[in-house]
Amino acid sequence: MNVKDDYKDDIIFNEEKLKEALFTHDIRAFRNEYLLLHPYDRAIFYEKVELELRKIMYHYLSPKELAEIFETSEIDEHEYKQFLQEMDTTYAADMISYMFVDNAVDVLNELDKSQVVSYLTLMNKESAAEIKALLHYEEYTAGSIMTTEFVTIPQNSTVSSAMTILRNEAPGAETIYYVFVVDYDNRLTGVVSLRDLIIAHEDTLISTIMSERVVNVLVSEDQEEVARMMKDYNLLAMPVVDFQQHILGIITVDDIIDVLDEEASDDYSKLAGVSNMDTFDKNSLSAAKKRLPWLLILLVLGMLTANLIDLFTETISKVALLAAFIPLIAGTAGNSGTQALAVAVRGIATRDIEDESKVKLLLREAGTGLITGLVCALFVVGLIYIWKQEFIIGLLVGAAIFVSIFVATISGTFIPLFMHRMKVDPAVASGPFITTLNDVISIIIYLGLATLFIGDL
Amino acid sequence: MNVKDDYKDDIIFNEEKLKEALFTHDIRAFRNEYLLLHPYDRAIFYEKVELELRKIMYHYLSPKELAEIFETSEIDEHEYKQFLQEMDTTYAADMISYMFVDNAVDVLNELDKSQVVSYLTLMNKESAAEIKALLHYEEYTAGSIMTTEFVTIPQNSTVSSAMTILRNEAPGAETIYYVFVVDYDNRLTGVVSLRDLIIAHEDTLISTIMSERVVNVLVSEDQEEVARMMKDYNLLAMPVVDFQQHILGIITVDDIIDVLDEEASDDYSKLAGVSNMDTFDKNSLSAAKKRLPWLLILLVLGMLTANLIDLFTETISKVALLAAFIPLIAGTAGNSGTQALAVAVRGIATRDIEDESKVKLLLREAGTGLITGLVCALFVVGLIYIWKQEFIIGLLVGAAIFVSIFVATISGTFIPLFMHRMKVDPAVASGPFITTLNDVISIIIYLGLATLFIGDL
Numbered sequence: 001m002n003v004k005d006d007y008k009d010d011i012i013f014n015e016e017k018l019k020e021a022l023f024t025h026d027i028r029a030f031r032n033e034y035l036l037l038h039p040y041d042r043a044i045f046y047e048k049v050e051l052e053l054r055k056i057m058y059h060y061l062s063p064k065e066l067a068e069i070f071e072t073s074e075i076d077e078h079e080y081k082q083f084l085q086e087m088d089t090t091y092a093a094d095m096i097s098y099m100f101v102d103n104a105v106d107v108l109n110e111l112d113k114s115q116v117v118s119y120l121t122l123m124n125k126e127s128a129a130e131i132k133a134l135l136h137y138e139e140y141t142a143g144s145i146m147t148t149e150f151v152t153i154p155q156n157s158t159v160s161s162a163m164t165i166l167r168n169e170a171p172g173a174e175t176i177y178y179v180f181v182v183d184y185d186n187r188l189t190g191v192v193s194l195r196d197l198i199i200a201h202e203d204t205l206i207s208t209i210m211s212e213r214v215v216n217v218l219v220s221e222d223q224e225e226v227a228r229m230m231k232d233y234n235l236l237a238m239p240v241v242d243f244q245q246h247i248l249g250i251i252t253v254d255d256i257i258d259v260l261d262e263e264a265s266d267d268y269s270k271l272a273g274v275s276n277m278d279t280f281d282k283n284s285l286s287a288a289k290k291r292l293p294w295l296l297i298l299l300v301l302g303m304l305t306a307n308l309i310d311l312f313t314e315t316i317s318k319v320a321l322l323a324a325f326i327p328l329i330a331g332t333a334g335n336s337g338t339q340a341l342a343v344a345v346r347g348i349a350t351r352d353i354e355d356e357s358k359v360k361l362l363l364r365e366a367g368t369g370l371i372t373g374l375v376c377a378l379f380v381v382g383l384i385y386i387w388k389q390e391f392i393i394g395l396l397v398g399a400a401i402f403v404s405i406f407v408a409t410i411s412g413t414f415i416p417l418f419m420h421r422m423k424v425d426p427a428v429a430s431g432p433f434i435t436t437l438n439d440v441i442s443i444i445i446y447l448g449l450a451t452l453f454i455g456d457l
Numbered sequence: 458m459n460v461k462d463d464y465k466d467d468i469i470f471n472e473e474k475l476k477e478a479l480f481t482h483d484i485r486a487f488r489n490e491y492l493l494l495h496p497y498d499r500a501i502f503y504e505k506v507e508l509e510l511r512k513i514m515y516h517y518l519s520p521k522e523l524a525e526i527f528e529t530s531e532i533d534e535h536e537y538k539q540f541l542q543e544m545d546t547t548y549a550a551d552m553i554s555y556m557f558v559d560n561a562v563d564v565l566n567e568l569d570k571s572q573v574v575s576y577l578t579l580m581n582k583e584s585a586a587e588i589k590a591l592l593h594y595e596e597y598t599a600g601s602i603m604t605t606e607f608v609t610i611p612q613n614s615t616v617s618s619a620m621t622i623l624r625n626e627a628p629g630a631e632t633i634y635y636v637f638v639v640d641y642d643n644r645l646t647g648v649v650s651l652r653d654l655i656i657a658h659e660d661t662l663i664s665t666i667m668s669e670r671v672v673n674v675l676v677s678e679d680q681e682e683v684a685r686m687m688k689d690y691n692l693l694a695m696p697v698v699d700f701q702q703h704i705l706g707i708i709t710v711d712d713i714i715d716v717l718d719e720e721a722s723d724d725y726s727k728l729a730g731v732s733n734m735d736t737f738d739k740n741s742l743s744a745a746k747k748r749l750p751w752l753l754i755l756l757v758l759g760m761l762t763a764n765l766i767d768l769f770t771e772t773i774s775k776v777a778l779l780a781a782f783i784p785l786i787a788g789t790a791g792n793s794g795t796q797a798l799a800v801a802v803r804g805i806a807t808r809d810i811e812d813e814s815k816v817k818l819l820l821r822e823a824g825t826g827l828i829t830g831l832v833c834a835l836f837v838v839g840l841i842y843i844w845k846q847e848f849i850i851g852l853l854v855g856a857a858i859f860v861s862i863f864v865a866t867i868s869g870t871f872i873p874l875f876m877h878r879m880k881v882d883p884a885v886a887s888g889p890f891i892t893t894l895n896d897v898i899s900i901i902i903y904l905g906l907a908t909l910f911i912g913d914l
Contacts, residue, residue, distance in 0.1 A: 038672065040689050073689060163655065170656050177634050177651070177693075194634070194651060198620065199627050215495065231718070232497050232530060234711045236693065253710055254691045260714065261688070264721030284824030288832075291796045291825070295833055295862075298792050302785035303840055309784070313777035320770035323780035327766070327896060328759035330784045331791075335755050339748045367741030368748070375745075376752055383760055405752075439784060 018045060022053045027060050035065065043074035051086065058087055063094035070095065071103045073258065080110045093122035096131075100174055102147035102255065105134045134249075142226050143219040145259065146240045146249030149174045152182045153206060155189050160202035162192070175252050178237045181210045188214055188239055188247040216241050219248050224349075226251055227259040263349060301436040305330070308440060312447040315454055321390070322450050325397045328380075329446055333404035333438035336372060340365055340412025341434060348420050358417055362410065369409030377402035392456050396449050404442030411437055475502060479510045484517050492522065500531035508543065515544055520551035527552065528560045530715065537567045550579035553588075557631055559604035559712070562591045591706075599683050600676040602716065603697045603706030606631045609639045610663060612646050617659035619649070632709050635694045638667045645671055645696055645704040673698050676705050681806075683708055684716040720806060758893040762787070765897060769904040772911055778847070779907050782854045785837075786903055790861035790895035793829060797822055797869025798891060805877050815874055819867065826866030834859035849913050853906050861899030868894055 014033065021030035034042060046054065046069050058066070069075070075083070084092045084107075096104045096119055108116045108131065116135075120128045130148055137143030151169045153162045162179060170176050179197065181190035190210030200209050216239045217226050230238050230253060238251045309316075309326065316323050377398035384394035411434050471490065478487035491499060503511065503526050515523070526532070532540070541549045541564075553561045553576055565573045565588065573592075577585045587605055594600030608626045610619045619636060627633050636654065638647035647667030657666050673696045674683050687695050687710060695708045766773075766783065773780050834855035841851035868891050 036670075038690055040691070072691070167656055170652055176655075194655075195627055198633075198651075198655070199624055213493075231711075231714050233495055234497070234529070236710070253693070253714075254688075257688050257710075257714060257717065260718060261721070264718070284821050284828060287800075287821065287825040288828035291793065292829055292832055294796070295789060295792055295829060296836060299785070299789060299833060299837055299840070302788050303844065305788075306781040306785050307844070309781035310778060313781070316780050317774050317777040320774040320777075320780075321767060323773050323777075323783065324763040324766040324770070326780065327784055327787045327900075328756070328763050331759050331762075331787070331892070331896075332752060332756060334788075334791075335752055336748065339751070343744075364741050364744065368744040371741060371745035372749055372752060375749055376756060379753060380756055383756070387760065387764070435788070439788075443784075 015045060015048075019049065019053060022049075022056050022060075025056070030060055034061075039068045040072045040074055043069045043072040047074060047079070054083075055086060058091060063091055064098040066095045067098035070107065071099055077106065077110050080107045084111070084115075089118065090122050093119045097123035097127035100147050100149055101127075101130045101134055102145060102249075104131050105144070108135065109139070137219065140223050141219065142217045142221040142223060142238075142240045142251060143248070145223050145226075145255050146219070146251045147174050148249045150180065150237070150239075150247075150250040151176055152180045152186070152247060153192075155181045155183055155207050155210070157206050158202065159197055159200045159204045159206065159209070162197060162206055163202070166194070166197070174250070175237050178235075178250075180214075180239050180247055180250070181206055182247060186247060187245045188216060188241055190214060191239070214239060216245075216247075217251075218243070223259050224263050227256045227263070230256045231260065298435065302439075304436060305439040305443060308443050309447065312451060315447060315451045318454060319393075319450070321388075321393060322396075322447065325384075325393070326443065326446070329397060329400045329404060329442045330439045332376060332401050333408045333442045334435055336369070336405045337408035337412040337434045337438050340368075340409045341416060344413045344416040348416065361417070362413060365409050365413040366406075369406040372409065373402040373405035376405055392453060393450075396446060396453065399449060400442050400446035403445050404438055407441050408434065408438045472502060472505075476506065476510060479506075479513050479517075482513070487514075487517055491518075496525045497529045497531055500526045500529040504531060504536070511540075512543060515548060520548055521555040523552045524555035527564065528556055534563065534567050537564045541568070541572075546575065547579050550576045554580035554584035557604050557606055558584075558587045558591055559602060559631075559706075561588050562601070565592065566596070594676065597680050598676065599674050599678040599680060599695075599697045599708060600705070602680050602683075602712050603676070603708045604631050605706045607637065607694070607696075607704075607707040608633055609637045609643070609704060610649075612638045612640055612664050612667070614663050615659065616654055616657045616661045616663065616666070619654060619663055620659070623651070623654070631707070632694050635692075635707075637671075637696055637704055637707070638663055639704060643704060644702045645673060645698055647671060648696070671696060673702075673704075674708075675700070680716050681720050684713045684720070687713045688717065755892065759896075761893060762896040762900060765900055766904065769908060772904060772908045775911060776850075776907070778845070778850060779853075779904065782841075782850070783900065783903070786854060786857045786861060786899045787896045789833060789858050790865045790899045791892055793826070793862045794865035794869040794891045794895050797825075797866045798873060801870045801873040805873065818874070819870060822866050822870040823863075826863040829866065830859040830862035833862055849910060850907075853903060853910065856906060857899050857903035860902050861895055864898050865891065865895045 018030060018033055021027075021033065034045070037045070046057065049057070070080075070083075087095070096107060099107065104127075108119065111119075120131065134143065134146070134148065149172055151166060151173050153165050157165070166176050166179060177194045179192050179194065180188060181192060183189050190207070190212050191214045192206060192210045196209050215229065215233050215235065217229065219240050219242055221240075226238060229235075230251070236253045238256075239247050240249045240251060241247055380401055381391075381394040381398040384390055384397060388394075415433055475487060475490055478484075478490065491502070494502070503514065506514070527537075527540075544552070553564060556564065561584075565576065568576075577588065591600065591603070591605065606629055608623060608630050610622050614622070623633050623636060634651045636649045636651065637645060638649060640646050647664070647669050648671045649663060649667045653666050672686065672690050672692065674686065676697050676699055678697075683695060686692075687708070693710045695713075696704050697706045697708060698704055837858055838848075838851040838855040841847055841854060845851075872890055
């Protein structure tokens with residue numbers, strides 16, 4: 001979500017005073033106080049206030065004024081529908097038409113087809129056309145987050161004529177700090193920053209001060225890739241083009257911040273087995289719905305492990321102490337697996353991994369597995385000896401922990417890399433496999449060895 | 458890391474051609490090709506190329522030109538030291554003095570005190586003074602990431618005089634898209650965006666078009682809080698002030714993107730028990746060092762669990778099948794705990810949680826725990842009956858899973874909230890506690906019940 005990247009002011013506001021004004025139907029007092037606020041703060045108030053007061057606000061604020069509120073990041077996507085239903089349909093349509101196109105599209109994407117159509121038919125042709133043009137782009141592509149409100153200048157213009165164009169376009173454009181230069185056929189040929197423009201002499205030809213090889217992305221590019229590029233190249237806006245280099249729109253830095261943020265909490269929630277956790281749940285049931293699938297999968301896989309242990313009941317009934325260390329071993333394997341998994345998944349997300357060879361990476365992880373496994377094994381042998389003066393059982397546990405940490409670390413790296421290659425999202429799919437694999441291997445080694453050396457126990 | 462927020466061009470470059478030029482000591486060919494690249498791409502080449510070639514680059518590039526490369530995000534903080542050591546000391550000092558102050562400080566923070574001093578003494582007084590001024594700010598505060606290269610104008614100036622100031626300052630300033638207005642005592646009194654400036658008539662008084670209540674942060678503010686504010690208020694730059702509202706510096710949006718990125722991978726890595734994983738390890742040993750502490754802590758805590766199970770050896774030796782389900786139960790408790798933990802930690806980080814009452818949150822999680830617990834319990838009873846026609850053992854496992862999921866979900870929420878209140882980072886500290894707590898509780902219930910009903914087994 002983005003508002004024009006102008007600098008707006010004020011962070012503290014008087015909630016009571018605003019409510020008071022609404023209660024007493026004092027429109028002037030309300031508008032004087034409210035419109036002074038930063039759109040983000042207006043959104044906070046708008047969101048919090050009781051329904052009946054919000055309904056009054058719809059009469060006190062113009063669709064255009066409300067549009068600014070809807071463009072802040074405070075209003076969550078799943079709230080759009082509800083808020084829009086509170087409004088008079090034409091009022092809502094007007095408001096959407098006043099939003100920046102990319103944000104308007106975000107809003108409409110949350111609604112049912114029928115609603116979208118009714119809003120589009122109610123708003124002026126021009127806005128409707130702009131919105132329709134963006135609506136058909138696939139989610140998570142550059143096209144889906146770009147805006148069409150940007151400034152282009154013909155490459156044969158001078159600095160002064162460019163400044164004139166800027167001054168005229170400024171009010172509508174989402175950013176004017178980069179000006180994109182196009183040829184007669186609207187193909188992207190260069191870019192000039194406003195910084196360069198105001199330094200340059202006004203008779204200078206744009207073509208002489210513009211950068212000719214512009215960083216740009218295809219409209220079909222993945223939005224996370226765009227975000228990474230803008231972060232790396234430190235751009236405030238990225239031009240989006242088609243195969244013929246025609247400029248279709250721009251993506252501004254504030255949209256990119258949101259993308260990076262989502263991407264991060266996304267990987268994070270998947271590691272924890274909570275799918276799309278980024279929006280915070282408002283009730284238990286929906287939270288449970290999100291978490292159950294994962295828990296149930298792991299239960300089924302856990303039964304495999306139980307099944308396996310069951311094969312060794314004889315050994316266990318002889319030396320019940322063996323059972324005591326099963327969770328310890330499985331747990332440790334799980335932990336080291338998760339660590340390796342986290343490093344790999346994060347590395348894939350931030351593309352650090354692509355910079356180096358997969359083989360080198362696996363070898364390094366193998367080394368890490370050996371070291372951590374060895375240390376933990378020796379450590380646990382010591383612990384068990386101190387605690388129970390049991391040396392042989394200690395050795396069994398140590399051996400199991402050593403091997404399972406080693407395997408867990410490698411699989412925790414290999415499996416996500418493999419899935420990434422297979423175009424499966426490694427973050428979501430890797431977890432259960434690795435956990436189960438670790439459990440199975442560690443238990444086979446542990447109870448297997450135990451059964452062999454049962455005589456010495 | 459940030460370069461001037463100008464729009465630079467070109468993303469693809471000819472690595473071989475550049476190397477060739479260095480080998481043949483063709484300085485002109487090298488500079489012609491190299492300086493056309495975006496600083497980020499220059500950094501990629503600089504980083505990759507062999508040491509001896511890089512040494513040649515130090516002769517072919519001016520300290521100022523190299524400074525631009527060092528300001529890209531491609532150069533990792535832990536690489537600064539090594540690269541600087543390759544350079545002639547005065548050359549290095551010069552280079553640092555040409556960097557934006559905030560980046561120069563980032564570099565120096567990676568070095569030993571003695572090195573810092575030697576560099577500071579070698580560079581010109583002015584830069585040294587600017588850097589020293591920033592060096593003493595605590596890490597992770599606004600002061601530590603702000604730059605002092607920003608543009609201020611007196612509040613009594615006109616648009617045209619402001620533009621003149623801008624044109625002169627533009628080359629040195631990190632951003633000129635916001636101009637901060639100050640009074641005679643350099644106190645922040647307002648802000649004007651370049652957008653407003655170029656639209657306004659040149660005789661207009663700044664005081665009439667500036668926003669008076671500027672969003673700003675104290676120099677001691679936490680950097681994550683600053684990042685959140687800039688994201689929410691959609692700012693390209695944030696002024697940093699002292700208690701008397703004197704403007705000390707600005708923080709630009711690109712620095713904030715890095716902060717948000719680090720913060721995210723930070724929480725993520727802590728959830729997985731890999732401290733500060735954000736930089737990707739280049740060798741096994743350092744990776745092992747990072748992961749071992751966590752593994753060892755969990756081993757010790759795991760011994761508690763083992764100790765506990767050991768109390769029930771008698772029961773287990775009678776019905777060894779009981780042991781088969783211990784990992785299943787502990788695992789499920791662990792998983793649901795991690796889910797709750799992830800939601801809470803992420804909620805705290807994104808401040809979603811602050812918007813609502815802690816009590817409501819805990820109640821909701823309790824509800825989630827009840828639902829998920831119940832479903833999983835019934836599910837597992839079914840599984841065990843199908844698999845082993847064991848009904849009573851199934852009930853025991855089910856009961857244990859129900860209670861432990863319930864407890865795990867609540868503790869997974871309560872503990873991080875409590876730690877947050879106690880000003881301990883919930884992401885890093887919560888994990889082991891919750892895991893152990895879950896194991897202990899689930900096992901007591903499971904084996905406790907089993908011992909009670911041993912007759913029926």
